[in-house]
Amino acid sequence: MTTQALNRLATAATAATLLLAAAAMPTATQAAGLSDDAAHQLAAQAGCPTCHAVERGAKGPEGLPPIGPAWRDVSAKYRGQKGADDALTQAVLQGSNPYDSHWKGKASGLAMPPNAVAIGQDDARKLVGWILRLDAK
Structure with a gap:
């Protein structure tokens, strides 16, 4: 796998992790x-x-x-x-x-x-x- 492909994979994995974390966070009303x-x-x-x-x-x-x-x-x-x-x-x-x-x-x-x-x-x-x-x- 090329370095460019690894970077894209890492970026996609980071984005997926951030989306999952955001989905797990309570809404502003619930957090408050x-x-x-x-x-x-x-x-x-x-x-x-x-x-x-x-x-x-x-x-x-x-x-x-x-x-x-x-x-x-x-x-x-x-x-x-x-x-x-x-x-x-x-x-x-x-x-x-x-x-x-x-x-x-x-x-x-x-x-x-x-x-x-x-x-x-x-x-x-x-x-x-x-x-x-x-x-x-």
């Missing part, structure tokens, strides 16, 4: 956290849809309006703020202050109840990360 389906499943297991919907105006269980803010609104309000992921994770786990209702007029509930019994810290952090990556639509 949960897929949409996994986030919806995790939220449902923790009972989040009882109070929240992804979209503003969506109905909750049994056709009732959501008690808490829509997640796209949460994303729009907090995305890019330093420490938002930590603060929101703690709000999920420990609840929020009913006297500091910054969603007044946008949600019917006064405060977020503590949810540490329904969702663990790692899963809460993943879900909050997914919420913060939602587009504002």
Whole structure:
């Protein structure tokens, strides 16, 4: 085999290796956290849809309006703020202050109840990360 043929073979092998590696890598959404389906499943297991919907105006269980803010609104309000992921994770786990209702007029509930019994810290952090990556639509 000639040197030129060996070089072409090596180049083809390198390209094939790179393509296989790229195919095995997760998508940007998956690398950053949960897929949409996994986030919806995790939220449902923790009972989040009882109070929240992804979209503003969506109905909750049994056709009732959501008690808490829509997640796209949460994303729009907090995305890019330093420490938002930590603060929101703690709000999920420990609840929020009913006297500091910054969603007044946008949600019917006064405060977020503590949810540490329904969702663990790692899963809460993943879900909050997914919420913060939602587009504002």
